[in-house]
Structures are given as structure tokens and as C-alpha cells.
Amino acid sequence: MRIATALSVSLLAAASAFAQDLTPRGEVPDHPIAITGATIHTMVEGADPIEGGYVLFEDGRITDIGQGDRMFIATTRIIDGAGMHVYPGLIAAGTRLGLAEIGAVRAMRDFAEVGSIKPEVRAVVAVNPDSTLLPVARTNGILLVGTFPSGGLVSGQAGVIRLDGWTWEDMTANANAGIVMSWPSVRQGYRAFGGGQPLTEAAVRQRLEAIDRLFDTAEAYRDARAADPSTLIDLRLEAMLDLLPGVEDQKPLIITADDVERIQSAVTWAAGRGLKVIIRGGRDAPMLAELLKKHDVPVIVRGVHAFPRRNDSPVDEAFTLPARLDATGVRWCLAPRDVDEHVRNLPYEAALAVAYGRGLGFDETDAMAAITRSAADILGIGDDYGTLEVGKSATLLLTDGTPLEMTTRLDAAFIDGARVDLSNKQTVLRDKYTEKYHRQGLIERDN
Helix, strand or coil: CHHHHHHHHHHHHHHHHHCCCCCCCCCCCCCCEEEEEEEECCCCCCCCCEEEEEEEEECCEEEEEEECCCCCCCCCEEEECCCCEEEECEEEEEECECCECCCCCHHHECCCCCCCECCCCEHHHHCCCCCCHHHHHHHCCEEEEEECCCCCCEEEEEEEEECCCCCHHHHEEEEEEEEEEECCCCCCECCHHHCCCCECHHHHHHHHHHHHHHHHHHHHHHHHHHHCCCCCCCHHHHHHHHHCCCCCCCCCEEEEECCHHHHHHHHHHHHHHCCCEEEEECCCHHHHHHHHHHCCCCEEEECCCCCCCCCCCCCCHHHHHHHHHHHHCCCEEEECCCCCCCHHHHHHHHHHHHHHHHHHCCCHHHHHHHCCHHHHHHCCCCCCCCCCCCCCECCEEEECCCCCCCCCCEEEEEECCEECCCCCHHHHHHHHHHHHHHHCCCCCCCC
16 A cells, blocks of 8 residues: 555656746846837737838837837847748637646646635636646747636636746736636536436526526625625625626626527626626527627637537538627637647637638638737736737737748747747757757758
């Protein structure tokens, strides 16, 4: 027994060691930086790219954007961007980055807490800054992510993190982007794939009543605290207060729902209670476009790498969802389908949406907006991120082409003005074996 226990501890320690990011953290320089001669894609709505432009930033903020030659002070570090492109850093709206590392190790799965209702759970405090998955996403231009808890009816508070920093406090861009809830099924009958017992009308009603009871209790708690500040503090109900109408900065309820019945039920219920809502998933959202626009409900589309969900659905249903949703005028953004190690594929999912959406007028600019400007606005960080504008964060990419193309090379990336390391465990292994095969005379060394 002692041998088995010792072995388990050793394996866990080894797993932790292998899952450690060893890349250094970026540092904001004490001098201005200017990228010159590049094509600047500000991603400001309606703005055209600036050919032969420059971006000047200092102390983590953009101080000037323009076209042509400009004189800079002597201490400015100039980066020649001739023939290159500058974009805002990409934003992955719904992931588990920082909360999960090795699925087979329970201690490395921090995305789901015990219990069904836990609004007080904060995702950002569980983020592991040394996760090896963070630099992998960063290498592909993804500089900010929404990190979402999961599990149960009310999962907890979603946060937004920068993919660079020594601690979770360093990395946090928005500690509370909203509370994540999974909307229960409202359709009677057998569950998908024949699992479990039939869902009865009583079971449906019971689930919806549990949600109403939670918010009724939160409102009663708010009123009790207002009438008597000495009322004992309940952390669970305290976390609910930011969702309730009447607060200065009302937080959204991020409801996971795909089916038309669930979306309709969730939005109608939330509107009746004066709540702000974001729909996460939204496979059937185009069918309810008028309802979503009426209540200004944005949608976080969970990727396009998915199969059709119904027997009579078109084979490209998931691929065309962004274009169909965009055509309706509903506010939306694109999140990666895979929420862990393959978050890096986000720009390629956007590219697939362009390939299948051109016939509906969906183009590269729309796709880039879905993973920059729109994602920032929906996650509550639009004042600082998502576009390149004077006064906003210098969180940007320098590339030799569009980020949507797999062959594009990312030359440099900055988060809040600090240049970040673009290496990761995979690039180190690539370089190791490239050198091996060069020494064996099997390949030539790149110049």
C-alpha cells in the first residue's frame, strides 16, 4: 500500500513538472515603441486598413496611429514593419485555459466545483499561470481568453485573462465577465441518444422553478441587506447581486443553450426578470433573431468544427452558422470549439466560416471582427481591447499575412505593450529535431 501511495505521489509530481511553462514573462519597456511601414488593421467598425502606416505605443497604451513618415523622439525603438500587417490580439471568448492541464489527473481539472449552484466560484483565482497550454495559444496570436467554469446548473463567474503574467492577478483583464448557467431542457420526451428516463412535464417544471427560486432568494437577500446592513453576509447570494436589475454595472448571465426551445425559454425568462443575457452556443439562434435583437442578447458561437445536430440538417450547418447569424444583425462573436489544448485553432475556425459564408456576404473582415472587436465587447473588455485606437491597450500582432491563414507567420506579439515570448514546448521540440536531422544530413538548415 505504501509503495502504491508513493508511486501515485511521484506520478502526480512528475505530471506537474511536465505541465510547467518555462517561457519568461513579458516586461513593459521604459521607452516608446513604433511599428512603421506596415498595413494597420485597426478593426474599428467601418475603418479601412491603413497602408504604409505606423503604430506608436508607450507604457502599455497606444499613443498614435497614422499613415506615412513620422518623426519619433530619440528613445523610440523602431520596428520595421514593411510588408507586414498589424492586427489587434485575437480573443477566444469561451475556453477553460488556465483551469485544465492534464485530463487524466484530477488535481489538474479546476474548471468544475462540487455542487449544482455555485455563483460565488471565481474562475480567475484558479488560473494556473504556468500552464503549458497558454503559450501554445499565444504562439498562434491568441492573446486574451475568456475562461469559463462549468458543471452544475450555475457554474460560477467567468473571467477574462491575458495570456502572459506571473500570477492570476497579473493576468486578469476582467475578473467577472458574468455568471455561467446551463439552461435545463424544456422539452418533454426522451433524451438525446436514448439516455436516461423520459423527461416529464413535472421534471421540466421542477428545474425551472429551481432557477426562479434562486433569483427570488437573491432579491430577498438584497432587500434584507438594504433594510438592515447588519444582516449576515451570504457569499453565494452576494455573488448574485451584480446580476440583478438596478445595479450600476449589471453583469450578464451567460446561458449555455443551443436548441431553439432552450434559447427562447431562457431569453423570455430573463427579460421578464430584467436580466442581461449572453447566449453561449446558439446553434439555433438564427431562428430567433428578432427575439435576440429585441432584448439585445449577444451570442457566443462555440466554434464551427462540429457535426450537424439533426437528421435533416445541411452537412455544412455548423460551418455556415456565423454567416447566417451575422446576416440577421444579431451581435455575436466566435469562440473555439475545443476549450483546452486546441484553442489555438480559433483563427482557422473563423477561416472555415469565411469559406462557407461568402455566398451570404460573410468575408474575412467579418470573421476577424468576431475574434477581436466583437469578442472584446461581449466579454466586457471593449474599452481596452479588440481594436487598435489611441488610448487603448497596445495588445497587438505583427504578422506577414492574415491570421486566418495557416501559412501566416507571427513575427511579434505585444500584450499591454510588453513583447511576449512566442515559443512553447512544441516549438522547442520542433527546433530540437530540426537540429537532429540537420546534423544527420537529412535536411538543410534554414537561413
